[in-house]
Amino acid sequence: MRIIALVLKRLTWFVPTLVGLLLIVFTVSHIIPANPAVVLAGEGATQAQIDAIKEKFGLDQPLPVQFWRYLKSVVSGDFGTSLYTQRPIAEDLLTRVPATLELTLITIVIAALLGIPLGVIAAARRNSFIDHALRFFTVSGLAIASFWLAILFQLLFAMKLGWTPLQGRADSWGPDPVTGFFVIDAIIQGDWDIFSDVVSHLVLPVMTLAFPAMATIVRFTRAGVLDAINSNYVLYEQAMGLPQRVIVWKYVLRNALIGTVTQIGLIFGILLAGAVVVESVFDWPGLGLYAVNSILRSDYNGIMGFTLITGTIFILVNLLVDILHGTIDPRGAG
Amino acid sequence: MQTALFLLQRLARDKTALFGALLIVGLILVALLAPILATHPADVAEFHPAERLQGPSATHFLGTDRMGSDIYSRLLFGARITIVIALIAVGTSVLIGVPIGLLAGYYRTWFSDLLMRVSDIFLAVPQIVLAIAIAQTLGPSIENVILALSITYWPFWARLVYAETRSALNNTYVEASIALGASPMRVLFLHVLPNISSSIIVRTTIGMGGTILTAAALGFLGLGPPPPTPEWGRTIAESREFLPDAWWYATAPGVAIFLVVMGFNLLGDGLRDILDPRTRRSRQ
Numbered sequence: 001m002r003i004i005a006l007v008l009k010r011l012t013w014f015v016p017t018l019v020g021l022l023l024i025v026f027t028v029s030h031i032i033p034a035n036p037a038v039v040l041a042g043e044g045a046t047q048a049q050i051d052a053i054k055e056k057f058g059l060d061q062p063l064p065v066q067f068w069r070y071l072k073s074v075v076s077g078d079f080g081t082s083l084y085t086q087r088p089i090a091e092d093l094l095t096r097v098p099a100t101l102e103l104t105l106i107t108i109v110i111a112a113l114l115g116i117p118l119g120v121i122a123a124a125r126r127n128s129f130i131d132h133a134l135r136f137f138t139v140s141g142l143a144i145a146s147f148w149l150a151i152l153f154q155l156l157f158a159m160k161l162g163w164t165p166l167q168g169r170a171d172s173w174g175p176d177p178v179t180g181f182f183v184i185d186a187i188i189q190g191d192w193d194i195f196s197d198v199v200s201h202l203v204l205p206v207m208t209l210a211f212p213a214m215a216t217i218v219r220f221t222r223a224g225v226l227d228a229i230n231s232n233y234v235l236y237e238q239a240m241g242l243p244q245r246v247i248v249w250k251y252v253l254r255n256a257l258i259g260t261v262t263q264i265g266l267i268f269g270i271l272l273a274g275a276v277v278v279e280s281v282f283d284w285p286g287l288g289l290y291a292v293n294s295i296l297r298s299d300y301n302g303i304m305g306f307t308l309i310t311g312t313i314f315i316l317v318n319l320l321v322d323i324l325h326g327t328i329d330p331r332g333a334g
Numbered sequence: 335m336q337t338a339l340f341l342l343q344r345l346a347r348d349k350t351a352l353f354g355a356l357l358i359v360g361l362i363l364v365a366l367l368a369p370i371l372a373t374h375p376a377d378v379a380e381f382h383p384a385e386r387l388q389g390p391s392a393t394h395f396l397g398t399d400r401m402g403s404d405i406y407s408r409l410l411f412g413a414r415i416t417i418v419i420a421l422i423a424v425g426t427s428v429l430i431g432v433p434i435g436l437l438a439g440y441y442r443t444w445f446s447d448l449l450m451r452v453s454d455i456f457l458a459v460p461q462i463v464l465a466i467a468i469a470q471t472l473g474p475s476i477e478n479v480i481l482a483l484s485i486t487y488w489p490f491w492a493r494l495v496y497a498e499t500r501s502a503l504n505n506t507y508v509e510a511s512i513a514l515g516a517s518p519m520r521v522l523f524l525h526v527l528p529n530i531s532s533s534i535i536v537r538t539t540i541g542m543g544g545t546i547l548t549a550a551a552l553g554f555l556g557l558g559p560p561p562p563t564p565e566w567g568r569t570i571a572e573s574r575e576f577l578p579d580a581w582w583y584a585t586a587p588g589v590a591i592f593l594v595v596m597g598f599n600l601l602g603d604g605l606r607d608i609l610d611p612r613t614r615r616s617r618q
Contacts, residue, residue, distance in 0.1 A: 269460050
């Protein structure tokens with residue numbers, strides 16, 4: 001019952017938050033000084049052509065009317081038409097969601113698989129050489145500009161060494177689309193050439209995104225383990241004669257992970273934000289690249305669609321993390 | 335004064351925090367002394383096409399860019415842009431966010447709920463996404479980057495101060511000053527604010543690093559100040575078409591961003607350890 005109440009309490013804020021978000025972005029994007037109709041009509045368009053485009057997309061209506069029309073269409077699943085590609089935004093975005101999710105999910109899994117054990121090791125051997133080395137690593141991971149790291153990786157691994165492809169998601173068209181996740185589709189198709197091609201394209205963007213994510217996970221796991229290691233039950237287990245290895249990896253880690261789990265929402269935000277820049281460097285056809293292209297073309301329907309999708313994903317992830325946290329740790333549910 | 339002295343003494347003992355502080359002092363000195371330290375100060379706006387894309391040498395310490403300008407000199411002047419953007423954007427966010435957090439934390443009305451709801455909406459989207467939309471809307475310039483960052487960054491302080499205020503209000507000293515007839519403003523600014531200031535200082539120091547990274551990303555995407563401004567993010571973006579041959583082109587600004595952000599992060603970590611005894615244990 002407690003969990004259901006928690007979920008309901010969070011859900012009541014879900015819709016107002018989304019509407020507020022739309023309102024902010026709509027307000028911002030409609031004060032665009034460069035008139036989108038002029039951009040769309042192209043250079044040398046006549047006033048009549050511009051007016052026709054304004055009328056077609058409702059750009060001549062008052063702002064509240066435009067917002068109301070937009071809100072109504074969003075609710076019915078229609079995000080409007082891209083002012084640039086002339087295709088429905090929802091369709092454009094949906095085809096790009098799997099690319100971004102594939103990138104971010106693989107990154108989170110790798111960052112957690114490496115980051116959690118490293119965090120435990122750093123805590124268990126604090127102030128050792130390995131702890132200092134990991135501290136340098138995490139400090140660097142949070143200080144480096146991801147677009148610069150992406151370029152360094154391209155320079156070293158793709159240009160100099162030639163080990164990985166420079167950019168893109170696949171050399172060819174990729175596997176036949178089933179789920180939109182290229183790794184899974186390649187396995188379904190059973191084509192191992194395409195599979196290795198797809199994986200090799202993933203290496204550099206995942207490495208770039210995983211660096212700051214891993215740094216965050218290592219930091220929180222280390223702090224969590226150190227906190228737990230000082231508690232009375234550890235003292236008790238030590239007194240019982242349990243080997244330190246078992247205490248740390250079995251009992252302490254389980255308690256320390258509560259803190260790490262709640263960081264997943266935060267890390268997901270870092271990854272979505274990182275994806276905007278990283279996707280544009282690696283020409284990765286996901287939501288981030290779409291957003292950058294929309295912005296550079298003053299396609300504000302595209303910008304709003306992207307913000308809405310990203311905001312929704314982000315809010316949903318945080319909702320899940322809240323609920324998960326409330327389930328694991330009753331203390332935080334109040 | 336005594337607190338400041340205590341802080342300095344403790345900082346001097348924390349080697350990594352001291353290193354961070356030195357990096358920041360270095361950045362400030364470089365920004366102030368840029369016209370003196372630069373070997374080609376005029377290259378901020380001047381081009382020498384004949385000398386384009388030369389590698390590092392005795393005349394051009396860090397090589398030249400696509401216009402033949404001295405990268406070292408441009409890097410020094412870029413430090414000024416970085417400092418100005420980060421200081422004003424973070425300063426504005428603090429000035430907006432802290433009072434909102436204090437007031438919303440003190441008054442438990444529908445209006446304080448609304449304020450927090452608005453800041454939640456801003457926090458519901460990764461900061462850079464909103465900043466990109468705003469910067470693009472306003473057009474590429476330093477002022478607009480600062481504006482975009484301020485608009486999207488204040489909720490971080492509002493949230494923090496709100497939570498800290500709520501818990502500070504439970505203390506006896508607050509109860510006592512209210513019983514003595516202190517006005518809400520007196521309670522908030524004379525009693526609550528000094529007691530939550532350490533969290534604000536830590537958040538602000540680390541926030542400077544984050545803001546510099548976001549500002550550089552905006553510059554990289556072409557939304558920062560327009561050329562020939564020697565902004566670091568834009569310089570990295572320009573270098574891309576000359577890779578892998580002109581490797582020095584992207585290296586210098588990237589290292590500069592890295593060192594400066596690391597400086598703020600290390601100092602922030604150090605300050606947190608000193609000011610917040612609760613987390614000190616994890617560093618022992």
